[in-house]
Amino acid sequence: MNKKKMKMKMKVSYGDIFGGNDLILCDILSRLPVKSLMRFKLVCTHWRSVIKENKYLIDLHLLRSKSRGEGTKLLISSVLGRKMDLFFCDLFQGGPAIPLLGRKATDDDRNNIFDKTLMLNPVNGLICFVKPFEGSVLIHNPSTGYKTSWLETRTRKLMRDHDGQAVDTSRMRWGFGFGFDPATNEHKVVSVFETINTEQKISKENPYGLDVQNCEVLTVGVRNEWRQIDKNCTPGYIVGASVYVNGVIYWLDEHQKVHEVIMAFDVRSEKFSKVIVIPTFINNRWRDYPDNGGIQTIWIYVDLVEIDGHIALLERVDACSFSLWIYGGVNTSDINYGNWTEEKIKFPFDLWDSYDDYVSFEAITGTDLMIIKNFNQQTKFETLYYYNRKRNNIEKQVEIKGIYLDRDAVGLKFSTYVDSLMPVQGKLDPYVCYTPESRV
Incomplete structure (x- = not known):
């Protein structure tokens, strides 16, 4: 040659x-x-x-x-603490928990940009952190380590005076939802801004006592800018974490502290498309409930979850059992009653001491397994129970070590997320404490 x-x-x-x-x-x-x-x-x-x-x-x-199974990881986050703690580990094997936010338990509080932060349910490889009383969100890809800055909503920016100082937000809150448009493969965040009337002037025209409501949408990766949507499409008073299922974001709607309906936001059309009515046989009931060795008559409330591509309501029955109401309605009208199927799940031991104790539930997509983490546990590691809904038994137990938890947190939330390259148009996270070699 x-x-x-x-x-x-x-x-x-x-x-x-x-x-x-x-x-x-x-x-x-x-x-x-x-x-x-x-x-x-x-x-x-x-x-x-x-x-x-x-x-x-x-x-x-x-x-x-x-x-593929190895593409899904287990995400572990603190609930309602002053600081956000976040870890991940193998979904089915557990083992050591790897921190994702790069903050040790002894770090200075001022250096943690995730203080006073909530995490919405992961959606297709991305995580959305929110600050409900500051009107801002941060999108993070835990696989690549890229994240955005804190993205303030338009309503939040308009509240700053000429000196750049924020006005009093004690009567204000932002509700957020995180979803995915399967037609364009884009993630979106929806924000519902509300100001609460101090006199609680509830009427037929204003059933929630709200002075103002405003809705905005952000498409992740497309300049990461908020835009206002149709003011006539605002929902009621949304509460709790959103649940994303098949192109739609769902929330519980709270009226006078009773969950009467489920609000739905279509990610593609960017509209609040329908209302799902919660039947009274699920929601409106009083029950004598064991509480710290005694009996307390309480109003039963429900949690909104996702099961097998459907939304579902999780209702606690007693300390060792609960009912899972799976919604199977066809979304053909604005107001939908639908069909609800009940699954009864019973454990051989108590999951909580008091009705208000936090317990984590997470269904693993594509399987019959549900991850359940009980509340009261005095060990050096966390134990997860993998419950098989079809066989009605605990299929396996998984131990996770190395989790440090903020003392103000009420518990740990366990979620699943998939490995992805989904972009956020942000910067490589300088706070991550792991290297590419340590990622699993």
Whole structure:
């Protein structure tokens, strides 16, 4: 071989390994975990561009991550603490918990940008953190380590005076929902801003005593800017964490402290599309409930969860059992009553001492398993129970070590999230304390 031909061969770039065909390259890369793809970004400029920006690869990788077991991880977060603690570990094996926010328990409070923060349910590889009384959100991809800055809503920005100081927000709150548009493969955040009337002037025209309501939507990765939507599409008083199912975001609607309906927001059309009425045989009942060795008559309330691609209501029956009401209605009208199917689940031991004790429930998509974490546990590790809904038994127990919890938190929430390359148009998180080699 002469020197001229050898020189020409040496000029072949890494991007030409597959004959310049990015489809072949994307097909191969989409089968790999994100930790490997983060290393492959160093191969050459072309590969870096493909891994970071190629929409075909990003969408294909998400699809394949959701279809393979190792693509799903277990996410562990603190609930209602002053500080946000976040870890992840193997979904079915447990083991050591790896911190995701890069903050040790002894870190200075001022250095934690996630203080006084809530986390919405993960959706297709991304996490949305919210500050309900500050009107801002932060989107984070725990697989790539990229996150946005805190993104203030338009209503929040309008409240600042000329000196840049915020006005009193004690009568204000922002409700948030996090979802995904399956038609465009884009994540969206919806914000519902409310000011509460101090005199609680409840009337037919204003059943919630609200002075103002305003709705905004943010499409993640598209300039990350909020935009106002139709004012006539505002819901009632939404409470609790949102639940995303098949292109729709759901919340419980609270009226006079009673959950009467479920509000639904269609991510594609960006409209509050329907109302699902909660039947009285599920919701409106009093019960004598064991409480710290005595009996207390309380109003039973429900939690909104997702089961097998359906929304469901989780109702505590006693300390060791609960009912799961699965909604099976067809969404053909604005007001929907639908069909509700009850599943009764009973444990061989108590899950909580008091009705107000926090207990974590999480269904694993594509399986019959539900993860349940009981409230009262005095051990050096956390024990999760994997309950099989079809066999009505505890299929396995998993132990997780290395979790430190803020002393003000009421408990731990367990969620599942999938490995993904989904972009957030943000910066690499400087607070993460793990390296690509430590990601699982």
